[in-house]
Amino acid sequence: xxxxxxxxxxxxxxxxxxxxxxxxxxxxxxxxxxxxxxxxxxxxxxxxxxxxxxxxxxxxxxxxxxxxxxxxxxxxxxxxxxxxxxxxxxxxxxxxxxxxxxxxxxxxxxxxxxxxxxxxxxxxxxxxxxxxxxxxxxxxxxxxxxxxxxxxxxxxxxxxxxxxxxxxxxxxxxxxxxxxxxxxxxxxxxxxxxxxxxxxxxxxxxxxxxxxxxxxxxxxxxxxxxxxxxxxxxxxxxxxxxxxxxxxxxxxxxxxxxxxxxxxxxxxxxxxxxxxxxxxxxxxxxxxxxxxxxxxxxxxxxxxxxxxxxxxxxxxxxxxxxxxxxxxxxxxxxxxxxxxxxxxxxxxxxxxxxxxxxxxxxxxxxxxxxxxxxxxxxxxxxxxxxxxxxxxxxxxxxxxxxxxxxxxxxxxxxxxxx
DNA sequence: TCTGGGGTCCTAGGACCC
DNA sequence: TCTGGGGTCCTAGGACCC
Numbered sequence: 001x002x003x004x005x006x007x008x009x010x011x012x013x014x015x016x017x018x019x020x021x022x023x024x025x026x027x028x029x030x031x032x033x034x035x036x037x038x039x040x041x042x043x044x045x046x047x048x049x050x051x052x053x054x055x056x057x058x059x060x061x062x063x064x065x066x067x068x069x070x071x072x073x074x075x076x077x078x079x080x081x082x083x084x085x086x087x088x089x090x091x092x093x094x095x096x097x098x099x100x101x102x103x104x105x106x107x108x109x110x111x112x113x114x115x116x117x118x119x120x121x122x123x124x125x126x127x128x129x130x131x132x133x134x135x136x137x138x139x140x141x142x143x144x145x146x147x148x149x150x151x152x153x154x155x156x157x158x159x160x161x162x163x164x165x166x167x168x169x170x171x172x173x174x175x176x177x178x179x180x181x182x183x184x185x186x187x188x189x190x191x192x193x194x195x196x197x198x199x200x201x202x203x204x205x206x207x208x209x210x211x212x213x214x215x216x217x218x219x220x221x222x223x224x225x226x227x228x229x230x231x232x233x234x235x236x237x238x239x240x241x242x243x244x245x246x247x248x249x250x251x252x253x254x255x256x257x258x259x260x261x262x263x264x265x266x267x268x269x270x271x272x273x274x275x276x277x278x279x280x281x282x283x284x285x286x287x288x289x290x291x292x293x294x295x296x297x298x299x300x301x302x303x304x305x306x307x308x309x310x311x312x313x314x315x316x317x318x319x320x321x322x323x324x325x326x327x328x329x330x331x332x333x334x335x336x337x338x339x340x341x342x343x344x345x346x347x348x349x350x351x352x353x354x355x356x357x358x359x360x361x362x363x364x365x366x367x368x369x370x371x372x373x374x375x376x377x378x379x380x381x382x383x384x385x386x387x388x389x390x391x392x393x394x395x396x397x398x399x400x401x402x403x404x405x406x407x408x409x410x411x412x413x414x415x416x417x418x
Numbered sequence: 419t420c421t422g423g424g425g426t427c428c429t430a431g432g433a434c435c436c
Numbered sequence: 437t438c439t440g441g442g443g444t445c446c447t448a449g450g451a452c453c454c
Contacts, residue, residue: 010454030422031421031422031423032422033420033421033422034420035420035421035422036421036422038422038423038454052421052422053421054420054421055420055421056419056421057420057421098454099425099453099454100454101454102454184452184453185451185452185453186452187452187453188451188452189450189451189452190451190452218427218428218429218450218451218452219428219429220427220428221427221428221451221452244424244425244426245425245426246424246425246426247424247425248423248424248425249423249424250422250423250424251422251423252421252422252423255419305421344422346423404420
């Protein structure tokens with residue numbers, strides 16, 4: 001059996017940890033740049049505030065209902081997430097961290113009649129040690145465990161936050177009560193398609209044939225989904241040591257920018273971030289993509305962002321920030337059009353290889369040990385102090401493009417000064 | 419005036435090889 | 437009038453997740 005442990009309203013719960021007066025009150029957390037609502041406490045959900053809705057559209061009702069508003073504080077959420085996952089790793093032999101607020105547990109070693117007891121133990125211990133409430137769904141496959149989790153969350157009082165789908169009858173009932181849109185792996189495009197076939201619940205979908213799924217539901221992806229719904233596990237527990245195949249950073253600007261210099265600084269800053277992430281997993285990258293997002297039709301009040309991108313392939317894979325910056329700047333220059341209004345920029349590293357196995361090039365000098373040492377020093381200082389205490393001059397100092405964060409809480413658990 | 423960020427997996431189709 | 441078979445690699449783009 002597989003369990004999924006999912007933190008309830010995770011970001012909102014983190015903010016409440018350090019402001020206990022907000023327990024039982026509506027709380028929302030905004031995305032970067034204070035753009036969208038990305039986390040809501042139950043009380044905020046009850047007010048009808050939609051997930052991923054633009055903040056400014058809800059501002060009136062938020063103020064009227066005295067909803068507590070927070071900008072996103074990823075230092076805080078990252079650290080609390082780490083505490084939750086460490087707790088799960090202590091309580092359970094095999095943990096796959098799936099996202100910042102969710103982990104799958106392999107319960108292969110637990111006797112089937114002890115599952116309920118075990119799940120309650122995990123839930124209570126996690127909540128006691130970290131202060132973050134969680135819900136747990138257990139079933140023979142990952143997709144069914146997600147179904148169970150959703151039902152546990154929906155009926156917290158009746159289920160105690162734990163739901164187990166063990167017997168075929170339990171699975172049938174659960175799927176009959178689950179709209180197809182709530183199934184893990186079914187997104188907006190599929191919901192529309194399924195409606196044409198009068199497939200409305202998880203149970204309807206479960207009863208379709210594999211041949212039908214192969215033809216109409218994304219090929220092998222659809223087949224796997226049907227099998228998982230029938231309780232036949234097809235999505236394996238993932239090895240946590242796998243390295244990322246793409247690493248990217250992209251940000252909306254606090255306000256639109258028009259000058260190439262601002263774009264160059266922003267891109268150099270983002271390169272510094274991705275290079276850090278790259279070094280953290282001991283990799284090097286061979287391909288850099290830079291993209292810029294414009295909105296040139298604002299006279300009509302239409303929000304129609306357009307993305308343009310360029311990439312370059314390096315002669316030798318690297319993780320040195322200054323080398324990556326040097327290769328990224330010409331891409332910015334190639335993309336820039338004077339007079340355009342830029343909303344966002346981003347960089348993406350791909351063709352990622354282990355740093356110890358970089359294929360050298362006859363005509364290029366490999367990175368010097370001293371350069372690698374320099375990177376390690378910079379990472380160390382920035383990790384211990386503040387993430388941009390040491391930075392490259394190309395990243396600029398004025399930061400005209402810096403994102404808006406008007407409701408930020410402090411980094412309670414990661415900065416002594418705060 | 420204002421709409422996030424970071425990923426994965428898969429397929430179709432083009433280009434190319436012998 | 438008629439024009440093979442078997443394969444690889446790459447890219448763009450779709451769909452999805454939280």
